[in-house]
Amino acid sequence: MKKPKMKKLATHTLGCRLNQFETEKIAARFEAYDFGRVEFAESADLYLINTCTVTHKADATCRQMISNVARRKGDAKLVVVGCYVESDRQRVAELPGVDLVIGNREKNRATELMSNHWPELFGEKSEPSCAAGVSDFYQRSRAWLKISDGCNQRCSFCIIPTVRGPLRNNSAANVIRDINQLVAAGYHEVVLTGVHIGHFKDSKAGVGSLTDLLALILAETDLPRLRLSSLEPQVVSDDIVEFMVGNPGRVCRYLHLPMQSGSDAVLSAMRRPYDRTRYIEVIENLKSSLPGITIGGDVIVGFPGETDEDFERTCEIADGGSMDYLHVFTYSDRSGTGASAITEKCDPKLVASRHRRLRKISKARLAKAHSAAVGAVVSAISENRDEETGRWWGVTDNYLRVLLPEGVGGDRRIHTVFAESCEGDYLVSKPNDTTRDNARDNIDGIASTTAIR
Numbered sequence: 149m150k151k152p153k154m155k156k157l158a159t160h161t162l163g164c165r166l167n168q169f170e171t172e173k174i175a176a177r178f179e180a181y182d183f184g185r186v187e188f189a190e191s192a193d194l195y196l197i198n199t200c201t202v203t204h205k206a207d208a209t210c211r212q213m214i215s216n217v218a219r220r221k222g223d224a225k226l227v228v229v230g231c232y233v234e235s236d237r238q239r240v241a242e243l244p245g246v247d248l249v250i251g252n253r254e255k256n257r258a259t260e261l262m263s264n265h266w267p268e269l270f271g272e273k274s275e276p277s278c279a280a281g282v283s284d285f286y287q288r289s290r291a292w293l294k295i296s297d298g299c300n301q302r303c304s305f306c307i308i309p310t311v312r313g314p315l316r317n318n319s320a321a322n323v324i325r326d327i328n329q330l331v332a333a334g335y336h337e338v339v340l341t342g343v344h345i346g347h348f349k350d351s352k353a354g355v356g357s358l359t360d361l362l363a364l365i366l367a368e369t370d371l372p373r374l375r376l377s378s379l380e381p382q383v384v385s386d387d388i389v390e391f392m393v394g395n396p397g398r399v400c401r402y403l404h405l406p407m408q409s410g411s412d413a414v415l416s417a418m419r420r421p422y423d424r425t426r427y428i429e430v431i432e433n434l435k436s437s438l439p440g441i442t443i444g445g446d447v448i449v450g451f452p453g454e455t456d457e458d459f460e461r462t463c464e465i466a467d468g469g470s471m472d473y474l475h476v477f478t479y480s481d482r483s484g485t486g487a488s489a490i491t492e493k494c495d496p497k498l499v500a501s502r503h504r505r506l507r508k509i510s511k512a513r514l515a516k517a518h519s520a521a522v523g524a525v526v527s528a529i530s531e532n533r534d535e536e537t538g539r540w541w542g543v544t545d546n547y548l549r550v551l552l553p554e555g556v557g558g559d560r561r562i563h564t565v566f567a568e569s570c571e572g573d574y575l576v577s578k579p580n581d582t583t584r585d586n587a588r589d590n591i592d593g594i595a596s597t598t599a600i601r
């Protein structure tokens with residue numbers, strides 16, 4: 149009997165690593181319905197867009213992506229899922245070309261909802277029990293793993309608790325099972341993700357903290373390299389720092405610590421649970437305890453009432469020597485958040501100039517972080533190909549970008565190479581055939597940090 153034609157699924161994910169993981173989880177279930185993955189630009193039978201709503205800009209980008217597909221999809225189905233659906237379901241459902249919307253709370257049943265909606269497309273096959281976790285990330289050489297969802301904090305600018313609900317953790321046993329599955333699938337790096345992973349615990353399993361979970365992962369799996377995605381600064385305990393220091397090579401020297409602002413007045417208006425002194429202590433302690441660590445952070449410019457002096461306080465920390473890059477966001481009112489009620493909005497032109505200045509600081513800091521690694525042996529996993537040279541780009545454990553030598557990369561393995569030179573925000577490497585004494589491990593990182601108060 150002739151094998152039915154493979155149906156085609158095209159996915160596009162906006163927003164955070166958590167969203168990336170959830171798209172892969174939904175897509176993994178399509179295999180059982182004889183769907184194959186195709187590039188988003190290609191024609192498909194079903195398009196799935198996983199959305200983000202963290203800012204106005206994110207909403208606008210989602211709408212743009214939706215109308216882009218609506219124009220070219222023909223009879224194919226367009227399904228929109230995720231945070232933007234959760235924050236403005238009616239509006240998304242009414243956008244031209246949208247055939248089905250699925251919110252965050254239904255994501256786990258997404259394939260079931262779609263197959264019930266289009267039995268003719270999905271076929272009679274009942275959903276087989278595919279492996280619980282995700283063992284393949286489409287065209288990705290590093291894997292993400294969701295260990296928790298939701299958030300109990302209520303920062304005054306943030307819509308995430310509204311669209312993702314309260315904090316809930318996965319079980320430690322599931323995390324170990326999923327990591328072993330990913331290792332078996334050949335992944336050498338797993339990035340732990342969630343909204344607020346610093347609050348991970350699984351009391352039933354005797355796992356009282358994120359550090360306990362990290363220790364369990366290293367003990368119960370052969371995962372070569374573990375990365376933490378983003379951690380709220382107030383949860384960076386001495387335990388976590390000691391654990392990172394104590395497991396060189398297996399725990400990436402990298403942390404993304406949302407700062408949001410360097411001004412105590414703004415941090416308090418944002419309802420952030422730390423002040424600037426505490427944030428500085430955390431990043432300086434990490435830099436002195438873990439040479440070569442790369443520290444990045446989110447910053448919001450233009451929070452209502454932000455003065456020039458407030459902004460200068462932010463720049464002081466950003467350019468103070470302990471941060472290596474910034475993700476700069478322009479404040480935008482999110483409906484239902486405390487900050488949206490503050491009437492004293494900043495002048496958009498001023499906000500744009502502040503945004504430019506922080507981006508400039510970030511670029512210079514990142515270039516400095518890369519140049520500090522020249523002459524070192526670095527370990528990297530390839531990510532994507534450089535169109536010009538055909539060589540692979542890689543990511544080191546401390547999140548530096550490196551152009552890998554000819555013929556190296558294109559797999560999920562860790563490659564050790566010699567960082568020969570630096571071109572701004574990336575390293576150029578050659579095979580690591582240097583003798584030990586004239587090469588140094590990529591441990592020094594940035595030479596010195598000026599203490600800021």
Ligand code: SF4
Binds near residue numbers: 302308
């Ligand atoms: S910690 Fe604050 S910014 Fe982060 S998701 Fe929770 S409420 Fe939003």
